[in-house]
Amino acid sequence: xxxxxxxxxxxxxxxxxxxxxxxxxxxxxxxxxxxxxxxxxxxxxxxxxxxxxxxxxxxxxxxxxxxxxxxxxxxxxxxxxxxxxxxxxxxxxxxxxxxxxxxxxxxxxxxx
Amino acid sequence: xxxxxxxxxxxxxxxxxxxxxxxxxxxxxxxxxxxxxxxxxxxxxxxxxxxxxxxxxxxxxxxxxxxxxxxxxxxxxxxxxxxxxxxxxxxxxxxxxxxxxxxxxxxxxxxxxxxxxxx
Numbered sequence: 636x637x638x639x640x641x642x643x644x645x646x647x648x649x650x651x652x653x654x655x656x657x658x659x660x661x662x663x664x665x666x667x668x669x670x671x672x673x674x675x676x677x678x679x680x681x682x683x684x685x686x687x688x689x690x691x692x693x694x695x696x697x698x699x700x701x702x703x704x705x706x707x708x709x710x711x712x713x714x715x716x717x718x719x720x721x722x723x724x725x726x727x728x729x730x731x732x733x734x735x736x737x738x739x740x741x742x743x744x745x746x747x
Numbered sequence: 748x749x750x751x752x753x754x755x756x757x758x759x760x761x762x763x764x765x766x767x768x769x770x771x772x773x774x775x776x777x778x779x780x781x782x783x784x785x786x787x788x789x790x791x792x793x794x795x796x797x798x799x800x801x802x803x804x805x806x807x808x809x810x811x812x813x814x815x816x817x818x819x820x821x822x823x824x825x826x827x828x829x830x831x832x833x834x835x836x837x838x839x840x841x842x843x844x845x846x847x848x849x850x851x852x853x854x855x856x857x858x859x860x861x862x863x864x865x866x
Binding site for chain 2: 670672674676678683684685686689690695725727729731732734735736737738739740741
């Protein structure tokens with residue numbers, strides 16, 4: 636199974652400042668079709684998860700452009716250019732390159 | 748609007764069974780794979796099972812293989828999770844998710860249904 640790790644696990648941030656979360660996979664997420672199926676999800680308190688980014692860097696419909704994804708192979712990053720109050724929650728990376736699909740442990744983002 | 752609504756959760760004793768349902772609306776259900784993901788209280792997300800659009804391909808996490816059965820009824824726009832031989836560690840909120848781009852993009856999530864396994 637592909638193991639996903641995230642750093643940091645907790646990230647207190649100042650409103651208006653940037654935030655960055657790293658995600659690493661135990662093996663390459665490049666699929667045989669050439670795509671890399673790495674997604675980022677946001678889970679606000681008391682809410683179900685919500686898709687933010689898919690295939691490393693593609694923002695899902697309705698996701699603000701302050702969210703961006705980057706990376707390749709085994710190393711990926713989610714960046715929030717300027718954190719807003721509604722960004723508080725837990726962020727998960729997820730790989731869908733290979734079954735079983737796996738998630739990172741989550742990074743809790745809150746306001747300092 | 749695309750919507751997924753789970754039902755069927757509740758309290759069950761260890762060794763018991765439960766059937767979860769997920770009703771979909773707002774999209775052509777038969778065009779999409781569907782998935783179940785669970786979240787134990789205070790914990791992270793765990794993928795449970797996936798089923799292709801026509802039920803041809805089915806996948807399970809090792810933790811539920813042989814105990815859980817995923818199925819779908821495209822005429823009823825619904826996906827199901829039959830959970831047998833339940834254990835305390837199956838206690839979780841179970842989310843139904845839509846899988847776009849094959850299985851790879853979990854782009855719509857239900858609100859979840861809580862399953863509690865306890866004596």
